[in-house]
Amino acid sequence: xxxxxxxxxxxxxxxxxxxxxxxxxxxxxxxxxxxxxxxxxxxxxxxxxxxxxxxxxxxxxxxxxxxxxxxxxxxxxxxxxxxxxxxxxxxxxxxxxxxxxxxxxxxxxxxxxxxxxxxxxxxxxxxxxxxxxxxxxxxxxxxxxxxxxxxxxxxxxxxxxxxxxxxxxxxxxxxxxxxxxxxxxxxxxxxxxxxxxxxxxxxxxxxxxxxxxxxxxxxxxxxxxxxxxxxxxxxxxxxxxxxxxxxxxxxxxxxxxxxxxxxxxxxxxxxxxxxxxxxxxxxxxxxxxxxxxxxxxxxxxxxxxxxxxxxxxxxxxxxxxxxxxxxxxxxxxxxxxxxxxxxxxxxxxxxxxxxxxxxxxxxxxxxxxxxxxxxxxxxxxxxxxxxxxxxxxxxxxxxxxxxxxxxxxxxxxxxxxxxxxxxxxxxxxxxxxxxxxxxxxxxxxxxxxxxxxxxxxxxxxxxxxxxxxxxxxxxxxxxxxxxxxxxxxxxxxxxxxxxxxxxxxxxxxxxxxxxxxxxxxxxxxxxxxxxxxxxxxxxxxxxxxxxxxxxxxxxxxxxxxxxxxxxxx
Amino acid sequence: xxxxxxxxxxxxxxxxxxxxxxxxxxxxxxxxxxxxxxxxxxxxxxxxxxxxxxxxxxxxxxxxxxxxxxxxxxxxxxxxxxxxxxxxxxxxxxxxxxxxxxxxxxxxxxxxxxxxxxxxxxxxxxxxxxxxxx
Numbered sequence: 001x002x003x004x005x006x007x008x009x010x011x012x013x014x015x016x017x018x019x020x021x022x023x024x025x026x027x028x029x030x031x032x033x034x035x036x037x038x039x040x041x042x043x044x045x046x047x048x049x050x051x052x053x054x055x056x057x058x059x060x061x062x063x064x065x066x067x068x069x070x071x072x073x074x075x076x077x078x079x080x081x082x083x084x085x086x087x088x089x090x091x092x093x094x095x096x097x098x099x100x101x102x103x104x105x106x107x108x109x110x111x112x113x114x115x116x117x118x119x120x121x122x123x124x125x126x127x128x129x130x131x132x133x134x135x136x137x138x139x140x141x142x143x144x145x146x147x148x149x150x151x152x153x154x155x156x157x158x159x160x161x162x163x164x165x166x167x168x169x170x171x172x173x174x175x176x177x178x179x180x181x182x183x184x185x186x187x188x189x190x191x192x193x194x195x196x197x198x199x200x201x202x203x204x205x206x207x208x209x210x211x212x213x214x215x216x217x218x219x220x221x222x223x224x225x226x227x228x229x230x231x232x233x234x235x236x237x238x239x240x241x242x243x244x245x246x247x248x249x250x251x252x253x254x255x256x257x258x259x260x261x262x263x264x265x266x267x268x269x270x271x272x273x274x275x276x277x278x279x280x281x282x283x284x285x286x287x288x289x290x291x292x293x294x295x296x297x298x299x300x301x302x303x304x305x306x307x308x309x310x311x312x313x314x315x316x317x318x319x320x321x322x323x324x325x326x327x328x329x330x331x332x333x334x335x336x337x338x339x340x341x342x343x344x345x346x347x348x349x350x351x352x353x354x355x356x357x358x359x360x361x362x363x364x365x366x367x368x369x370x371x372x373x374x375x376x377x378x379x380x381x382x383x384x385x386x387x388x389x390x391x392x393x394x395x396x397x398x399x400x401x402x403x404x405x406x407x408x409x410x411x412x413x414x415x416x417x418x419x420x421x422x423x424x425x426x427x428x429x430x431x432x433x434x435x436x437x438x439x440x441x442x443x444x445x446x447x448x449x450x451x452x453x454x455x456x457x458x459x460x461x462x463x464x465x466x467x468x469x470x471x472x473x474x475x476x477x478x479x480x481x482x483x484x485x486x487x488x489x490x491x492x493x494x495x496x497x498x499x500x501x502x503x504x505x506x507x508x509x510x511x512x513x514x515x516x517x518x519x520x521x522x523x524x525x526x527x528x529x530x531x532x533x534x535x536x537x538x539x540x541x542x543x544x545x546x547x548x549x550x551x552x553x554x555x556x557x558x559x560x561x562x563x564x565x566x567x568x569x
Numbered sequence: 570x571x572x573x574x575x576x577x578x579x580x581x582x583x584x585x586x587x588x589x590x591x592x593x594x595x596x597x598x599x600x601x602x603x604x605x606x607x608x609x610x611x612x613x614x615x616x617x618x619x620x621x622x623x624x625x626x627x628x629x630x631x632x633x634x635x636x637x638x639x640x641x642x643x644x645x646x647x648x649x650x651x652x653x654x655x656x657x658x659x660x661x662x663x664x665x666x667x668x669x670x671x672x673x674x675x676x677x678x679x680x681x682x683x684x685x686x687x688x689x690x691x692x693x694x695x696x697x698x699x700x701x702x703x
Binding site: 130131133134136142143144145146149150214218219220221258259260346349350351383384385459462463466467469470476478479480488491494496564565567568569 | 664
């Protein structure tokens with residue numbers, strides 16, 4: 001692939017140039033505004049977004065110089081998709097209400113899944129515990145104290161069979177938040193689907209599988225970038241051939257934002273991650289028009305309503321330009337950026353937790369006004385623990401209220417054409433392109449990560465934000481203002497019996513399987529890892545022999561080595 | 570004679586990689602004039618106790634968001650005791666349900682800081698706690 005690293009897009013990006021006021025606006029400033037300001041000054045000298053992006057008093061035609069509606073706004077379902085990827089959006093089909101859930105053992109989570117489906121949830125989303133995310137079995141010494149705590153513990157195909165018991169994978173779409181061991185967990189999922197008799201060509205769901213944002217933000221990596229990227233591209237290739245409806249990756253800004261980035265950084269790093277995957281896959285020889293329709297995205301919905309909406313609209317425009325201009329894609333299915341949204345966990349407060357219902361509702365509304373394809377709303381108790389059933393139900397009901405009671409679903413892109421929203425969309429897009437070009441100049445995202453560039457940018461932004469909160473320049477209700485004494489709320493408790501039950505199940509599994517067969521298949525996997533063969537078939541074989549997650553990840557670790565980051569503080 | 574700087578080890582025990590809080594605290598304490606050593610991710614209690622001994626720190630700050638505090642904190646306190654390091658002030662910040670706080674204090678954790686704590690509060694706590702020695 002001959003992608004010059006400093007290549008620029010051909011399409012112009014409108015940004016905040018100098019504002020040339022119309023004579024009417026000049027007259028308004030003189031006759032109406034000036035006397036008001038003379039009487040009483042505004043509350044603050046400067047108004048900024050949650051990301052500290054400056055916002056002007058009034059937006060008008062003057063902010064849209066160079067903006068061409070036919071080119072930059074267009075119509076829904078048409079390039080550059082600013083107004084959404086479907087012509088009718090939520091008038092035809094609401095977004096998928098996909099609540100992220102997982103705790104304890106596979107049985108515990110299976111029960112919660114079935115509860116959520118019974119209450120009108122339309123898709124599943126699996127949270128795995130930390131040992132699973134790091135590729136360790138529940139009985140590994142490093143798993144002590146962590147089993148089933150942050151999600152469900154899955155150590156083998158046997159656990160996966162329990163997790164999806166009585167849930168028809170042919171009909172329900174499932175998202176799985178798993179990254180370093182994504183190929184292994186996906187192989188387990190496909191094995192369960194096969195056992196249920198579901199057709200791989202028809203099943204749909206999403207594998208997070210986004211290793212780049214792990215190095216950048218969430219830090220659940222196992223292997224160094226090179227072999228990790230190989231595993232990701234292996235899943236792309238496998239998915240293209242065998243599961244054409246499955247999203248093989250969910251390129252995630254969510255965790256980047258949670259780590260403290262600004263909205264523009266979230267957008268820029270996520271989209272540049274997306275470009276990195278496309279480029280690695282093209283270097284492997286995958287045809288751009290064939291694998292890219294299976295790429296999906298995942299963004300955060302933070303507090304600043306309009307900044308978030310502008311971010312989603314700009315994301316679609318950037319991806320369209322990247323696909324058509326950088327990669328010459330001819331397939332419209334590759335052009336339209338599809339995304340999941342989750343409300344901002346980092347915005348929730350431990351203090352006055354009921355207020356979190358309000359925060360979450362406003363954030364979710366931004367996701368919907370920004371045209372999301374699916375949505376998770378956080379529960380009010382998540383600054384304390386995983387949600388109780390009560391809290392999880394309120395969160396789901398929040399989405400249902402937005403969908404059925406507010407009226408925002410009646411029309412497509414209700415904010416389209418707003419001076420403020422269009423200007424902010426342009427500016428956010430411009431800010432993101434600046435970052436993208438900087439990363440191009442560094443030689444791409446893997447190179448930038450190795451230089452700690454995105455990590456450092458995020459750490460800076462997160463520190464600035466915390467200082468602004470500490471100085472009360474930013475007010476957080478119930479935290480640094482409007483503080484009241486409180487009583488503790490009821491929380492979900494995960495006890496250590498989960499770890500014991502998991503350990504017992506694992507020793508029974510190990511005793512009951514053919515260790516000769518397990519060894520043979522792990523050996524085959526190790527051998528393939530040394531070659532350049534696609535590892536998915538070998539991982540699938542190992543999974544079917546009930547080799548555990550830990551054994552499979554360890555087999556690859558012996559070949560690939562482990563990654564240690566250079567910590568930036 | 571210049572006052573000896575307070576030495577702090579910021580550590581992320583367990584498998585969790587969410588290091589936003591740990592990094593902010595490390596930087597805020599450094600900006601407040603302390604010597605700060607950050608261990609990086611995935612430190613076992615053993616590694617943390619050894620690093621604390623080697624660096625001769627006055628304070629250990631643990632950042633735990635994963636719910637593993639009831640396992641990890643007592644393990645660390647036991648190791649510090651075995652090394653004769655009972656005088657080291659151990660603080661925990663992160664997601665700690667209130668019900669777990671008494672047992673952690675019992676185990677010897679000097680301060681527990683929940684979400685929403687300002688960096689200034691932590692700085693003041695450390696200064697007060699170490700006042701007689703420094």
